[in-house]
Amino acid sequence: MKRAPKAPSITVSDVAREAKVSKATAARVLGGYGRVSKTVRAAVLEAAKALDYRPNELARSMTTGRSGSIGVIVGDIENPFFSLAVRGISDVARLSGINVILANSGEEVEAEKSAIRVLMAKQVDGLIVTPAQSGDIAHLKEIACPLALLDRALPELDVDTVTVDDRNAALRATRMLTQAGHRRIAYVTAAVLSGDFRGAASMINTSTVRERILGFLDACREAGIDGAERNIHFGSGRSESAHAVLLQLLRSADRPTAILASDSVVALDLFKAIRECGLGIPRDISLITFHDADWTSVTTPPITVIDQPVYALGKSVAELLIRRLKGDDRPPERIVLPTTIIERMSVARSPAAIGQGLNRS
Amino acid sequence: MKRAPKAPSITVSDVAREAKVSKATAARVLGGYGRVSKTVRAAVLEAAKALDYRPNELARSMTTGRSGSIGVIVGDIENPFFSLAVRGISDVARLSGINVILANSGEEVEAEKSAIRVLMAKQVDGLIVTPAQSGDIAHLKEIACPLALLDRALPELDVDTVTVDDRNAALRATRMLTQAGHRRIAYVTAAVLSGDFRGAASMINTSTVRERILGFLDACREAGIDGAERNIHFGSGRSESAHAVLLQLLRSADRPTAILASDSVVALDLFKAIRECGLGIPRDISLITFHDADWTSVTTPPITVIDQPVYALGKSVAELLIRRLKGDDRPPERIVLPTTIIERMSVARSPAAIGQGLNRS
DNA sequence: TTTTCTTATGAGACCGGTCTCAAATGTGAA
DNA sequence: TTCACATTTGAGACCGGTCTCATAAGAAAA
Numbered sequence: 001m002k003r004a005p006k007a008p009s010i011t012v013s014d015v016a017r018e019a020k021v022s023k024a025t026a027a028r029v030l031g032g033y034g035r036v037s038k039t040v041r042a043a044v045l046e047a048a049k050a051l052d053y054r055p056n057e058l059a060r061s062m063t064t065g066r067s068g069s070i071g072v073i074v075g076d077i078e079n080p081f082f083s084l085a086v087r088g089i090s091d092v093a094r095l096s097g098i099n100v101i102l103a104n105s106g107e108e109v110e111a112e113k114s115a116i117r118v119l120m121a122k123q124v125d126g127l128i129v130t131p132a133q134s135g136d137i138a139h140l141k142e143i144a145c146p147l148a149l150l151d152r153a154l155p156e157l158d159v160d161t162v163t164v165d166d167r168n169a170a171l172r173a174t175r176m177l178t179q180a181g182h183r184r185i186a187y188v189t190a191a192v193l194s195g196d197f198r199g200a201a202s203m204i205n206t207s208t209v210r211e212r213i214l215g216f217l218d219a220c221r222e223a224g225i226d227g228a229e230r231n232i233h234f235g236s237g238r239s240e241s242a243h244a245v246l247l248q249l250l251r252s253a254d255r256p257t258a259i260l261a262s263d264s265v266v267a268l269d270l271f272k273a274i275r276e277c278g279l280g281i282p283r284d285i286s287l288i289t290f291h292d293a294d295w296t297s298v299t300t301p302p303i304t305v306i307d308q309p310v311y312a313l314g315k316s317v318a319e320l321l322i323r324r325l326k327g328d329d330r331p332p333e334r335i336v337l338p339t340t341i342i343e344r345m346s347v348a349r350s351p352a353a354i355g356q357g358l359n360r361s
Numbered sequence: 362m363k364r365a366p367k368a369p370s371i372t373v374s375d376v377a378r379e380a381k382v383s384k385a386t387a388a389r390v391l392g393g394y395g396r397v398s399k400t401v402r403a404a405v406l407e408a409a410k411a412l413d414y415r416p417n418e419l420a421r422s423m424t425t426g427r428s429g430s431i432g433v434i435v436g437d438i439e440n441p442f443f444s445l446a447v448r449g450i451s452d453v454a455r456l457s458g459i460n461v462i463l464a465n466s467g468e469e470v471e472a473e474k475s476a477i478r479v480l481m482a483k484q485v486d487g488l489i490v491t492p493a494q495s496g497d498i499a500h501l502k503e504i505a506c507p508l509a510l511l512d513r514a515l516p517e518l519d520v521d522t523v524t525v526d527d528r529n530a531a532l533r534a535t536r537m538l539t540q541a542g543h544r545r546i547a548y549v550t551a552a553v554l555s556g557d558f559r560g561a562a563s564m565i566n567t568s569t570v571r572e573r574i575l576g577f578l579d580a581c582r583e584a585g586i587d588g589a590e591r592n593i594h595f596g597s598g599r600s601e602s603a604h605a606v607l608l609q610l611l612r613s614a615d616r617p618t619a620i621l622a623s624d625s626v627v628a629l630d631l632f633k634a635i636r637e638c639g640l641g642i643p644r645d646i647s648l649i650t651f652h653d654a655d656w657t658s659v660t661t662p663p664i665t666v667i668d669q670p671v672y673a674l675g676k677s678v679a680e681l682l683i684r685r686l687k688g689d690d691r692p693p694e695r696i697v698l699p700t701t702i703i704e705r706m707s708v709a710r711s712p713a714a715i716g717q718g719l720n721r722s
Numbered sequence: 723t724t725t726t727c728t729t730a731t732g733a734g735a736c737c738g739g740t741c742t743c744a745a746a747t748g749t750g751a752a
Numbered sequence: 753t754t755c756a757c758a759t760t761t762g763a764g765a766c767c768g769g770t771c772t773c774a775t776a777a778g779a780a781a782a
Contacts (some may be wrong), residue, residue: 009505011768021559022732027769034771037730054505057482058428059768063737069462069483077451080655083444090438090465094472101430102463104451118460121418144370144415248459252453271659295656298632322366372738383762388739395741398760420738424767 010053019047030055052156061123070126070321071119074150075107079265081291081310082130085150088314089128096322098125107132107190107237113139122146126321133192134205148321151313152209153334158321162313162335163283169306169339170215173260173288176304176341178223181350182258182286185228186249187216187272189262190237212290216260227324231256236266246273250285258286264293264305271299282348288332292342301345308339371414380408391416397539418643422484430460431682432480435511436468440626442652442671443491446511449675450489457683459486468598469553470492474500481505487682493552495566506569509682512674514568514695523696524676527569530700531576532669534621534649537583537665537702542711543619543647547591547610547632548577550623551598570623573651592617597627606633611646618711619647625654625666632660643709653703662706670698 015028021040028034029044030053036044047053060068072089074082090100101124103115112132116139119127126146131137140147149161170187177185192210196207204210213232222229233249238241249255250273261267267289274285281287281301288304289296296303316335377387382401389395390405391414398404408414409644422428433450435443451461462485464476473493477500480488487507492498498515501508510522531548538546552570565571574593581589594610597603610616611634622628628650635646642648642662650657657664677696 002479009768012770013768023769024733024749024771025731027771031770035730040730052737055482056484056768057479058419058422058484059737061737061768062423062739062768063770065418077438077444078441078448080439080441083438083441086463087437087439090463094465099483102447102451102461103447104455117415118418121416122460123417123419198664268655268659275659293656294629294654295659298629298636298656298660300661345622355472370738371748373740374738384739385741385763386761388741389761392740396760401760417738420767422767423738423769424740428766 009056010051012053013057014051015044015048015053018051019044031060055240061125065123066125066325067123068097069101069122069124070128070318070325071101071103071115071122071124073103073105073112073115073119073127073129075105075132077104077359079263080293081263081308084310085314088311088316089150089318092315092318092322098322098325105130105132109133111138113239116140116143125325128317128321131206134209137205146321146324147332148317148324150162150317151208154205156205159332160317160324160334161332162316162337163207163211164184164234164313164339166211166335167215167218169290169308169341170212170260171219172215173304173306174216174219175222176343176347177258177260177286177288178219178225180258180286182256182348183223183225183350184231184254184256185216185220185258185260186231186233187260187262188233188236188246188266190235190242190266190346191262192235192237202241212262216289236269238265238269243269243273247277250274250277250279256285259288260288261287263288264296267291267303268293268295271303281297282346284351286347286350288341288347297344303346304344305342307340307342309339312337362689370417371412372417375412375416376405376409376414379412380405384666391441392421400577426484427486427686428484429458429466430462430483430485431489431679431686432462432464432476432483432485432560433489434464434466434473434476434480435491436466436493438463438465440624441654442624442626442669445671446675449672449677450511450679453676453679453683454672459683459686466491466493468553470494470497470500476702477501477504486686489678489682492567492702495570498566507682507685509685511678512569515566516568517566520693521678521685521695522693523677523681523698525669525674525698525700527572527716528576528579530651530669530702531573531621532580533576533702534582534665534667535577535580537704537708538619538621538647538649539580539586541619541647541708543713545592545615545617546581546586546619546621547592547617547628548574548596548621548623549594549597549607551596551627552623553596553598554646556685573623597625597630599630604630604634607631608638611635611638611640617646619708620649622650625650625652625657628652628664629654632664643707645712647708648713649702649708664707665705666703668701670700673698 012027012030013023014208016023017027026044029036041245077083093292094098101119105112107335109132127143128150130150131152140157147159147160151163153161153163217228261270274281279285290306292305292307296305320333371650373388373391374384377384380387386401387405390397390402390620425481438444454461462480466473470493488504489511491511492513492515501518508520510520514522514524514526578589635642651667653668654665657666660687681694
């Protein structure tokens, strides 16, 4: 590997020589610390301009110990949920003069681990992570700098965390479905489960996933629906096979009459699959999804969504983390932001309920 | 501002002492350079593990001069176009063990300048930029490290650049409209123009904007449409006022019967505005947009789009830049990726053409 | 005028790595 | 056995900043 020509950059010493002062003095005015007389300051500044001096932030970080940047590890920047959250983070960061090093875990723990290692080595001052999996969090515990969790809380990890009221949101959304007479309601999520799920929601460590399922089950129980656990479908991420599984679900004899989707990406996939099967929304299937993504308002029918304050989510973690970087040592905070349901046109009374004259509401 | 407790980190010297070798030797095995005997290597590795040594990448960069990271400055990460491109970039970067420092310019030159300054100070090895404005590019010329341009070329800047065949794409899309009998065709873009546009497309420096307009005008000219320049609408970014302008356009007496949108964000805005005005697509207005965004395939009707290879766009610039970082000194390359038009249902024959019995095709 | 305190400047160590150079050790050929 | 050469290791300079501490200069107080 050839070495770049490496233009010899102008250093503090160069400026000092040019301005005929000591390196220490030049450093003081260039670095903006200590006290320097007006005349000398002017001279140094002039010399710096003449030489086109540009500070080397790396060298600065080297001695100060702080790098002035934070690492952000998300599951998938491509997902509009994350890109909006990242936007929130970077807006806040910029206001504090901090910049953001972005890493994509692709929702894989190994990639996450590696990203953490790299970012730590780069001496980031803090880390914002959306943990990919909940089972394997040893690497998160080992993080030596302030850490904040975005969207997904981990009970075992007592750090600043910002999430939304997932359980309640899922409860309300599901209730909206049960009150419309639906009884075969599916919950579809992209999350993958390590191990086998048999209704033991407590074994799910990732708060987002667990809480939503809990909320979903709460609502089902409330409506007297048995065995709702069986209607929870994991692993519906971006893939051919996932889509095939959805098609299978939709074509089965006892296909659900209503579905709650865990994010807008799986919902879009569902939307397409439903259409592919020749089914109609909401005539055959009612649909509600988490995240008020762009597309949900322009489909026919527009989709009822659980609106999460995504930008605020990013903004809040960033604020929490930066506050901590500034020396705040309050005990870790767990912020839960409220969601609202935006009712559109994708929920109708269950065809089954109508057919059988059922009416619970 | 309180100073963080600053856990005294384990350094090469610490490991060396533990392993009872010199700092230089320990550094050699830890840094993976030079030659060390098997036995000593093992001893050092063991000591490192025992002390939980973690390299300080900053210090390493300090001496080597390379930081192992590249800066990426995009207009708006929230825009799915950019988030997908960023995904492409970061995937490639990771393969080369390089990481990405992300900055958002918000399409503002000042923010862009500031981002460049910060990233340069952080000693990024290279920079990928989507220049916000074309008039003001002095700061881009001053960049001391390898630079690559994403999606927008600048004629005055002879650096590696990856764009799509904007002119041809716009030409084909517009032609599709003219061939359907449309004559009042508008081009709507979020780009803002410094100065006044009077058809002098050549004064637009940003290639993407200029080329598309040129292509648009080509097609109009080809169809014998005069004064098409007046149908070009700038500044339709994300804002209330922009939306108001669109509504006004759609409600005017001589509203266009077809519209070409420069990106999926303005197209979505247009879609909503069209609906708001009680107009139908494609009955009253035909619509084509750049970027095959998620939502375009699920609306009723689905939208005909110019499909840009967005991920590949990001992938390519990153590859170009990284190749350059490795010492490649070929002359700058300008890669133009092909686009394809995905025909869906948003284009119909012009109502005017039908009414007047016109038929040019 | 002399003493004391404040303020401005300079000299040089330091951060945690890399890397050059020389010394020490080992190996094979003469 | 002796010499030439290769290999392994150690000492210390260096990267470009920050920062401590001592000194010099200036101002105020005695």
